Amino acid sequence: MGRAPCCDKASVKKGPWSPEEDSKLKEYIHRNGTGGNWIASLTKLRCGKSCRLRWLNYLRPNIKHGDFSDDEDRIICNLFATIGSRWSIIAAQLPGRTDNDIKNYWNTKLKKKLMHGLQPYNHHSSKQQQLLFVTASPEAAAPPEAARPLSLQHLSSPHDYSHHYSGSYGSNNSTMSVLSAAAGSRGFLLNGEHHTTITSCLDSGGGGLGLYFGLTAESFVFGGFQQLLEEDHHKALLLAVGAANQLDQQYSAAASSCYDEAKPPLVSLTDGGNGAGGTSTSSSFFYDSYSNNES
DNA sequence: AAGTTACACAACCGCGGACCT
DNA sequence: CAGGTCCGCGGTTGTGTAACT
Known part of the structure; x- marks a missing residue:
């Protein structure tokens, strides 16, 4: 019943490929093509899965190596x-x-x-965090001519933010849940309009970095999230907010902020040249989440 | 100079759907 | 139709090397 086993996993070689193995694989592909069964004639060389991966990711013609544009x-x-x-x-x-x-x-x-635009925090110690979703101003979603220069905006209190979520969390999964809850259940404001449709909320895994985004019929939100576990601080940013059909426009604005117990949260909107690794490739600007220092 | 840490990339692993017998 | 493997995919781990102490 069924097919023959893929390979004898105990006997096939693992680890980095040698030039000899590469040339054997290339020769095999040259003779037989890739349309057939990867397993058939390669089991003595490597596991078929490994052969396929090596071919697709490295040996295949026209593979580009090097920096991304x-x-x-x-x-x-x-x-x-x-x-x-x-x-x-x-x-x-x-x-x-x-x-x-x-x-x-x-x-x-x-x-x-x-994530480059994120600034280091001063020290807070808090078990309860608030994530804040900030209204996107029409200026920020405008082309560079209109978007710069934007002056610093001091927000007098967390309540100046349109939406926030309170809760405690400590893992990436729960972070994702918080973001989902914050974005999905509370919605966000964009250009003065309330939106509740968030299509997805992603956490990209290790390192305390995550990503989330949302789409509505009229708007687009793409954001990042940084978690500093040892300080229990969280910071969220929106990388792109604007009309979905404006995403290809070459404009950006970046914001950075730091929180000081003696000062209200600060949001700084600047030209995008220095933000997010200097991205000028998509409409983008940043906002920070607010770390509530009450414990 | 040696040891440690951080980073980049290649390769492996496990899963789900497609496919074969 | 059932039982099994193959293929393709995304997530994770391993390894070599550069940077740092």
């Missing part, structure tokens, strides 16, 4: 915001790039690049 960054960001971590689909939009490549690039570089 700004255009590729933009495509990845926009697609991630739209469909999440569907790397194979994203890779299909980037000729020469593999899903594994894009996944690694996102996890090691791009995510951090996008």
Whole structure:
């Protein structure tokens, strides 16, 4: 019944591929193509799955290695915001790039690049946090000519924010839940209008970094989230807020803030050249969440 | 110079759906 | 139709190396 076993996992080689193995694999593909059964003639060399992966991610012709362009960054960001971590689909939009490549690039570089605008906190110790979703001003969603320069805006209290969520949490999963709850159940304000439709809320795993986004018929929100576990501080930012059909416009504004017990929360909107790794590839601006210091 | 840490990338693992017998 | 494997995918781990102390 069924097919023969994939391979003898105890006897096939694992680990990095040698040039000899690569040339054997290339020769096999050259002779037999990739349409057939990966397992059939390769079981003595490597596990079929391993052969397929090596071919697709490294040996295949026209594979691009090296730095990603700004255009590729933009495509990845926009697609991630739209469909999440569907790397194979994203890779299909980037000729020469593999899903594994894009996944690694996102996890090691791009995510951090996008988070670059976050400033270090001063020290608070709090068990209860508030995440705040801030109204997107019409100025911020306008082209650069209109968006800059925006002056610093002091917010007198957390209640100046349109929506907030209170709760305690300590893991990525619960962080995601909080973000989901905050975004989904409370909604957010965009250009003065209340929106409640959040299509997804993602947590991208380790490192305390997460991402969330939302879509409505008229608007788009794509955000990031940073968690500083040891300080129990959380900071959220929106990377892109604007009309969905404006996403390709080349404008951005970045905001950074720091919280000081003696001062009200500060939100600084600036030209995007210095924010989020200097991204100018999508409409973007940042807001911070508010860390409630009451305990 | 040696040890440690952080980072980037390649490879592996486990799962779900498609497919085969 | 049932039982089994294959394929493709996303998440995770392992490894080499550069940067730092």
